[in-house]
Amino acid sequence: MSAPESLLGWGGIVRLGLVQAALGSVVVLTTSTFNRVMIVELMLPAMLPGALVALYYSVQMLRPRLGYGSDLGGRRTPWILGGMLLLAAGAASAAAAIALMEHNTRLGIGLAVLSFVVIGVGVGAAGTSLLVLIAKRVHPDKRSGAATIVWLMTLTGFIVTTIVVGQILDPFSYERLFMITASVGAVAFSITVLALWGVEGSARPPAVAPTDGAPPTPETAKTPFRQAFMQVWREPDARVFALFVFVSMFAYSAQNLILEPFAGAVFGYTPGESTTLSGIQNIGILTGMILVAFVGGALGFIRIGSMRSWMIAGCLASALGLFGLALAGFIGPAWPLRLSVFLLGAGLGVFAVAAIWSMMGLVGRGRERREGLRMGLWGAAQAVAFGLGSLLGTTAIDLTRYLFDSVVLAYATVFTAEALLFLLAGALAARVSAAQTRTPADGLRLNP
Numbered sequence: 001m002s003a004p005e006s007l008l009g010w011g012g013i014v015r016l017g018l019v020q021a022a023l024g025s026v027v028v029l030t031t032s033t034f035n036r037v038m039i040v041e042l043m044l045p046a047m048l049p050g051a052l053v054a055l056y057y058s059v060q061m062l063r064p065r066l067g068y069g070s071d072l073g074g075r076r077t078p079w080i081l082g083g084m085l086l087l088a089a090g091a092a093s094a095a096a097a098i099a100l101m102e103h104n105t106r107l108g109i110g111l112a113v114l115s116f117v118v119i120g121v122g123v124g125a126a127g128t129s130l131l132v133l134i135a136k137r138v139h140p141d142k143r144s145g146a147a148t149i150v151w152l153m154t155l156t157g158f159i160v161t162t163i164v165v166g167q168i169l170d171p172f173s174y175e176r177l178f179m180i181t182a183s184v185g186a187v188a189f190s191i192t193v194l195a196l197w198g199v200e201g202s203a204r205p206p207a208v209a210p211t212d213g214a215p216p217t218p219e220t221a222k223t224p225f226r227q228a229f230m231q232v233w234r235e236p237d238a239r240v241f242a243l244f245v246f247v248s249m250f251a252y253s254a255q256n257l258i259l260e261p262f263a264g265a266v267f268g269y270t271p272g273e274s275t276t277l278s279g280i281q282n283i284g285i286l287t288g289m290i291l292v293a294f295v296g297g298a299l300g301f302i303r304i305g306s307m308r309s310w311m312i313a314g315c316l317a318s319a320l321g322l323f324g325l326a327l328a329g330f331i332g333p334a335w336p337l338r339l340s341v342f343l344l345g346a347g348l349g350v351f352a353v354a355a356i357w358s359m360m361g362l363v364g365r366g367r368e369r370r371e372g373l374r375m376g377l378w379g380a381a382q383a384v385a386f387g388l389g390s391l392l393g394t395t396a397i398d399l400t401r402y403l404f405d406s407v408v409l410a411y412a413t414v415f416t417a418e419a420l421l422f423l424l425a426g427a428l429a430a431r432v433s434a435a436q437t438r439t440p441a442d443g444l445r446l447n448p
Contacts, residue, residue, distance in 0.1 A: 008137045008199070010149075016134050017150040018195040021157030022188035023084060023126055026091050028158045029181055030056070030119060032278045033165065034098060035394075036260040036271060037177065042101055048109070050257055050394030052094075052116045057387030059120030060380060067128040067376030068225050076129035076372075077200045083126025084192045088185030090118030095181035099174035120383075126192075128379050132371045133200060135360050148293040151356055155286040155349070162279035170272035232374050241358065246381040247428050248315070248355065251421035252348060253389030254414075255322060258397055259341070262411050266329045267337060280338050284345020288314065289353040291346070314351025315426030321347055322419035329408035351429070393418070 008016070035049030070079045094115035101108030138146045165180055223231075232238050259281065260274040269277065292310055321344025328335040359378060393414065400410035 007139050008134075008146075012199055013134070013138060013146045013149055014153070015195040015199060016130065017153035019080065019084075019126075019130055019192050020150050021153040022191040022195075023087065023123065023130070023157075024154045025157040025161040026087050026185050026188050027119075027123060028161050028278070028282075029165065029184060030091055030094060030116070031256060031390075032162065032260055033169070033177070033271070033275050034094060035257050036264060036274055037098055037172075038101070039261045040264045041172070041271065042098070044101070044105075046258070046261060046394040046397045047391075050391045052112055053257060054387035054391035055113065056116040056120040056123075057383040057390065059117050060124040060383030062121065063124045063128050063379035063383065064229055064373050064376035065225060066125045067132065067372030067374075067379070068228060069372070070129045070132065071372040075200060076133040077196050079129035080126045080133070080196060081192060083122045083124065083129070084189050086118050086122030087126060088122075088189050090115045090122055091185050092178065092182040094119065095174075095178040099178055102174060124376075124379065124383070128372060128376050131359075131379075132375050135375070136371060137200075138360075146360070148289060148353055148357075151353060152286060152289050152293070155282050155289065158282040159279050159286060162275050162282060166272045166275035166279060169275060170270060172271050228373055229377075232377060235374075238374055238377060242377055242381040244428055244431075245355070245359075245378050246385045248351070248425040249382045249385035250389045251315075251318075251418065251425040252352075253386040254393040254418045254421060255344075256386075257390050257394050258411070258414065259325075261397070262325070262329075263337070265407050266411060267333065277338065277341055281341045281345040281348075284342040284347075285349035285352070286345075287342075288317075288346040288349020288351075290349075292350050292353045311351055311354040311429035312426045314347050314349070314354065315422045315429055317347025318344055318351060319347075319419040319422035319426070321345075322415045322422065326412040326415040326419070329412050351425075355429075 031053060035046075035053065038044045038049045039046050066079065070076050094112055097108050097111035097115055099108075100111060134146060134150060161184060165184070168180065169176060260269075260278060263269040263274040263277050264271075321340055324335075324340040324343070325337075328337050328340060359375075396414045396417070397410055400413045401407060404410055404413070
């Protein structure tokens, strides 16, 4: 943080939150609606959208390198704009690929592979630099509140997109899917340009004067990427948090791609209805985040419980929600499916916002001018976990349907396994938050 005048007020924080909301509005189509159409309408194996999303996340292993690139240049805005443009273009291309699959499956899959690679690079470039920009330009006292506001706006983008798209996608056609996706991407990029206008200014990487009398040079430029990465990996806080992010996000992502197909295959939901169901889950996540923000003290209100207790409670609530979905298929329409999905989302929101607070505080700990690389490391851990979770979750559905010859039993088995993963994540959350309590990050006030 170079100077007090570079710090953002709440208005600037909200503007950056709009960027995150725009990014999420495009991503949610690729991870919810697209996979439902491939599985139900095109009757392709669930492994296909799982593999495509796994590819999208595996590409994001470039996040540390992308983040380090923004460290070298000292400015994050070009990386955010370029990443958002790639994301919008890749999503529109993926929608076109799905339409092509109806007539030429192989060619459509080939175009989808290329599209999801572009999506992955775009999300990695934009998302990593945006989080670093927030952490660098927000005062530590406002950081937890800023993280909450930004991610509440992210969920707002999810909710608005899924509900609106759910209403206008029916009667379904592949042409309608492409037009909606392209329009969402264009609006998201326009919002990003307007929201970033003048926020960052003309930051430059700080100069270090060498001892030989040569002109000052940016410190980051003197260190090769591999060496810089190992410097960050040796930091205990960064390494332990990366492990926690990996395990917890694996548990989260394993249920992400099978909820809409579950609603369609077991409860007979239409594409529009199942997309709306994802919106209900996101409303639950938003509710959980608001609960922690007000009751957990992120926005300066009542403080009940510690960071540890909120993270564990979120994981336990998510596990209970998944156990409920496992029962839903056996009981049928009498089961309050929408309520179960809402409760699952609320648990995810409670867990996620507590982890986000920690990430925002920890990004500045350790060696200076490694914020982009450090955020990229955690982003890569999340991406790998999401990719593996998405692939294994959808593959598990195909495998259990083959073994049991029962759609209901297949989904119940997989939902139960995912609930057990959340229980494991809760145990790991206790260990990670305990380490942070001993060495609290800037701006985080953790109860003992």
